[in-house]
Amino acid sequence: MSFLSKQTVLDEFKKAKESKTKEWRDNLPTWCPGCGHFTGLHGLYEAAERLNIPPKDFVVVSGIGCSGRFPFFIKGFGLHGLHGRAIPIATGIKVASPDLTVVVVGGDGDGVGIGGGHFPHAARSNFNLTYILLDNSIYGLTKGQISPTSPMGMKSGTSPYGNIARPLNPTTLALAYGATFVARTFSRERDMVSELITKAIQHKGFSFIHDLSPCVVFNKVVTYDSVNDASAMLPEGHDILDRSKAMTLAESTEPIYQGLFFREEVPSFDDHAKQVRDGLKD
Amino acid sequence: MKYSEITIRFCGIAGDGIVASGKILAGACANIGLHVMVNNIYSAEIRGLGKSSATIRFSTEKLYSMGDGLDLLVGMMSKESIIDLRDVKVGGNVIYDTSTIGDVAEEDSLASHITPEIQGHGLPIKKLANEATGTNQGKNLVAIGAICYFYSLPPEMFIDQIRSVFAHKEEHIIDINIKAFNLGYEYFRENYPLNNQFEIDKRSEPRALTSGNDAIAKGAIDCGLKFFAGYPITPATKIMEIAAKELPKLGGWTLQMEDEIAAIGAVLGAWFAGKRAMTATSGPGLSLMSEMINMSVMAEIPTIIVNVQRGGPSTGLPTKVEQGDLNIALYGGAGDSPRVVMAPTNSEECYSGIQLAFDIAEKYQTPVIFLSDLFLGQRTETVTIKENIDRNRCTRKKPTPEQLENFQRYQITDDGVSPLIVPGEPGAVYSTTGLEHSVTGNPNYEEDVHSMMTAKRFRKFESMVEDLPEADILGEETADIGIAGWGSTIGSILEGMEIAKKQGVKTKLIKSIMIHPQHEDSFRKFFASCKKIIVPEMNYQGQYAALLKSRYGIKPIEIHIPSVNPVSPLKIAQKIMETSSELSQ
């Protein structure tokens, strides 16, 4: 994808303020021109519009990082929390007020680095949250250090001799953690992102979107081109109820599959909690 | 001997029914209107056979502490009880089991360590329990039976208690337990007919028993707690267990999170969503929560953290008491980070205090750290709980229609408190952040904004003083020796003052559940009226003394007890006597 100038981006967003999603648009994004996160944000606007979520009932919770600024760009309640801690905060909001739509947005460092301990528990508890992990395989806000999803050998300010550790794969982690909705998207594919975010929010339970969202400024290894070259849609006829098959496909790096890997309809945390409470009334 | 106050300790291992012994004895005494305080001590190592002890103090007078020393030690297990002999008073007594199976080496025998100043009494505990129940169960009741005779307590008080404790069991279970009790009673009547007299006032009304942890949980639930998130940690877990059981019945919920950071994060989330929420932890957990406390300060999201202090630093002494977390509570965290710190001094204050904590947190949009401690949290005591607390004394500041129009979440106000709306409420939306922000909540790092916002956050602590209780001043107004204390140490101080009073030395005490902020004038006035000020506390550094020194410019005599056990009233009395003789020189 070609570089967009900052002016082009802002113009586009100003235009969009008059669009059908204007009700959910707030401050103008502060990201670098060409940042993949624009697509994720756009997807969230679209989903909110399609599902007609009133801003007063819409809560976006983020951690720290480039993705952390999401709440300020969306009209709704927002909580820009601590680095890695968006999931537990969102959990508290959702469990305390189950009628709200709560979306967690975070980056790769936030979600599987510093906050890596929270992700599995939110997934296995099947809290009714949507978690969008915008993966750029770099610490962008601190100007380019390796992240938990950076490929081996990648050089950066903090890995001058190359990254020694192997990258984590957030899609397979989500599958292993027992998430009941797991999708991977690529920020070049606007429609796919909007579509899957919408489905994720509709899903009853913990829905996870691994959005490959390259950093156009600091990441010279994982780029739009590198991701694009490896991209492929999930095979036709993939059984979204087959977790182990989903796992195999998610592990693949050549190609990097995108689409809905897995979805299962089981009682969410809210359903279980309601059942317990109802049982206590008797 | 005639007694109006007795302290008994049961000592043994898992399966000896140690905690149950304490419960039955305490319950029976409370039922006949005695004042009771129970302190259970568990070893941190579980091992299935870990040592545990229950100390029960009962009296015809109000109790403030566990006092000094034991009148009776019941050693259900020989070796495990030896170390507890040092706590037995001169002239005190020991009951030991004479029916253990297998040989006991001299060095492992409890009896062999009993010095002539105290008196051992053999009781075939295991044998009589087996005779009554066919198993080792009922050992504790055999011992209680013997105690009942030994102090001439009315057997009915125990029989009634056994019936109520085992009420959910079959009649047969009740019968064999009563039989175990009777066998212990009869054995002592036959073998140690000379007994002691405990004076009971037959007109007393039954009293309620609670622990600090219970009182905090109950207080929170009674003032609208809807969400609890926590991570199990000794000695705070009991609060979470109560919340887990009770909240779903009230439409709320308790989450066991993956760590303390997640716990406090979820609590912040719940408050953000407008629900009363809290977490309870101990030192290591509070350390982990520091960053989230900062978030609470910066984003002005209310939060309640109960910290049941244990010995530290680090993992420290999980089953021992210390008051070492005052500094982290007051100062732990980055930046200029004001927070409310409260410390209840007894179970009654645990109940009423946690309610005040909620009200203050909600009205002033601030974190409140509620510092209990292991001793206060786990001990059981007879209390009178005031349940008629004004529910409307403090409420959330909601925006006016005009304010909603152009909603400024962090509007600058005189009292520092800005209007607050919660998700789901119509009229406006906002985003909050742990970044410095403008009045709307948008990130902003300008110098003027930062100084204005910092001042606003601190201003709340000046304005909230009007909603806080005045400090309590107890003792003799004209005394030259003043004592300032906090938390559960207050109980020992009060009894230490009583001991000194009997020796003719007058003292007075200033105490407040509020550590920060305080009604400073009353403290200043109090300190000005003292010739000597004593500040006893259970930590090495003198953390409260340091606060008072910097805040009021006093030079107190500090008693630092990096304690593993509740402070001895005698120790405080000794310091008072010393101070008094220095004054008179």
Next chain:
Amino acid sequence: MKHVIIGAGVAGITAARTIKEQDREAEVVVIGDELFLPYKRYLLSEFLSNSIKRDELLFFSIGMLKELGIKLRKGEHVKTIEPLKKLIKLHHNEVMHYDKLLIATGGSPSLGLVLRPYKKHISFYSSLYDTLVLKEKLPEIRKCIVFGNGVSCLDLICMLRNLGKQVTYITKEEQATFALNEYDFEGELHTFLEEKGIEIITEDQIVLIEESDNGYKVETIQQKMLTTDIVFAWDYYKPNIACIEDSAIEKKTGILVNVRLETSEKDIYAAGDCVEIYHPCLKNYWINFGLPNALEQGKIAGKNMLGQNEEYKIQEAIVFNLMGKSLKARWWK
């Protein structure tokens, strides 16, 4: 060297003291079955009749124990002795090693077959504990029956009478002699007691005791039916030697010892009211009750346990006071 002494009476404590005074390094453990610090048993009646205070009974204080380094264990008794392993086992199954052992368990009043079933109706008065129990009861008591023998029986009767109680003394003998056969004013004693207002029933004994509304009903072999508030009774005074029952230590009524107070087993000594000493002149064993014997034997046992070689000389007589009259007696052969 670990010296274990069973019995914290005069003999045992005297032995302990002797050992520690001569050898500070020796380890001395005294095991007493009473709950109290060592006291002067012979003053119990004075204490009971309030002529002395409780602390005047004290024979050995905590301070003295500490100063000498004697470890006293109160309220405990020994179940068995294993001379071969040099071990003793206490009532609560504690096992203790000794290098030298002294048995000084004393003697106590005992009941024969006839009286044994009525044990719980019978009061004793041979220990401080009994005395404390009795002292609580005494103010309520008006009528007493005493059945027994020996100087302590006489002592009891006198004490009760001095306290103004109505006393009936029952004896198997033709006269109230208290087995004081060699005392200075034989024959006068019976009359003396009767003059003091004591009812004496001779050639009779208790066969039945029953609880009644306000006290006890007592029946004698002569079919006398008596009522009383309290019954004191014992058939004989007996060495306490239960702890050696299962051991090889030689005994008759008491533990047999030679004049060096050695028992039949190596490193085991015995002293005081629990022993029968071989009398070289009589060429027989005999029991020696009483305080002077206990003091003397304790001292000798202690020395011999330290490896010395002292012999016990028979004490000839003791002197005690009977209602203002001095009585010299050597009793209990």
